[in-house]
Amino acid sequence: MEYIECTHCGKRYAANEKIKDAVGEFVRCKNCLEKFMIVVHDSKKTDANTEERNLDATSGWDPTLTAPPHEAVVIELGIQETVVEESDEKESQEIDWDPSLTMPEVETQGEEEPPTLSEEESQAQAEEALARIRQEKKKKMLMFGMLAAVLLLLALTLYMALSGEEEVVQQQTTAIKRVSPQDLDKQNSECRIAAARQWLLDYKAMHDNYDAKTFVNMIKQSENRVEALTTLCKTPNLSTIILDAATAGKKPEWFATEIESISRK
Numbered sequence: 001m002e003y004i005e006c007t008h009c010g011k012r013y014a015a016n017e018k019i020k021d022a023v024g025e026f027v028r029c030k031n032c033l034e035k036f037m038i039v040v041h042d043s044k045k046t047d048a049n050t051e052e053r054n055l056d057a058t059s060g061w062d063p064t065l066t067a068p069p070h071e072a073v074v075i076e077l078g079i080q081e082t083v084v085e086e087s088d089e090k091e092s093q094e095i096d097w098d099p100s101l102t103m104p105e106v107e108t109q110g111e112e113e114p115p116t117l118s119e120e121e122s123q124a125q126a127e128e129a130l131a132r133i134r135q136e137k138k139k140k141m142l143m144f145g146m147l148a149a150v151l152l153l154l155a156l157t158l159y160m161a162l163s164g165e166e167e168v169v170q171q172q173t174t175a176i177k178r179v180s181p182q183d184l185d186k187q188n189s190e191c192r193i194a195a196a197r198q199w200l201l202d203y204k205a206m207h208d209n210y211d212a213k214t215f216v217n218m219i220k221q222s223e224n225r226v227e228a229l230t231t232l233c234k235t236p237n238l239s240t241i242i243l244d245a246a247t248a249g250k251k252p253e254w255f256a257t258e259i260e261s262i263s264r265k
Contacts, residue, residue, distance in 0.1 A: 001043045008034040015040045181234035186254040191233040195242060196258035198225050202246035 002015040006029035185191045205218040
């Protein structure tokens with residue numbers, strides 16, 4: 001009986017007319033699920049050759065031409081049941097396996113191929129695509145340029161604002177530095193009058209002849225006027241400066257006029 005055999009696991013299948021017509025093609029073995037080439041063998045000739053050569057299943061055996069020396073089930077690839085003698089035993093099996101369903105897949109012939117464009121059409125499409133790319137690039141460059149201009153304008157505005165504020169602070173600081181506390185006191189008439197009264201009191205206490213009680217009272221009056229002097233004037237330690245000047249008999253120029261005016265009264 002003629003049969004085909006899987007070259008991977010040795011499974012045999014009886015060969016019907018449909019199988020014989022598919023010689024040279026590939027089918028998938030139902031036993032090991034591997035693909036093998038359809039080669040039709042004659043069971044009588046194969047068994048005789050196997051006994052003479054005494055081959056085993058792994059050495060010296062060409063699976064595409066001969067059958068392995070072990071037992072194998074021969075199954076017909078059709079609908080009807082077939083009985084095959086193998087190693088003095090009979091086995092039968094009914095299957096409905098169509099080898100055409102396990103053939104390697106081929107590309108579908110009915111698919112439509114994309115139309116072939118002429119050289120002029122291809123060139124036109126390439127130019128159109130290039131024009132679109134250039135247009136998109138110009139838009140992006142314009143957008144980036146506008147963004148850069150806005151950022152530059154904001155940075156310039158911020159710089160000018162900070163520079164103006166810094167200049168104002170510097171001017172104010174310079175003005176404060178140029179106008180000393182004593183200059184401010186010279187411009188303050190209330191401060192000049194208070195300083196003149198303080199000087200006169202200290203001068204009399206230091207240079208006139210008073211008894212001890214009167215001298216103590218004058219010193220207390222001088223101390224009481226220090227708080228008012230500090231409130232009206234900005235010069236640090238002005239009371240000490242006035243006491244030193246009165247003790248030395250010197251009239252500070254910036255309130256000397258007030259001293260003369262109060263003395264005449």
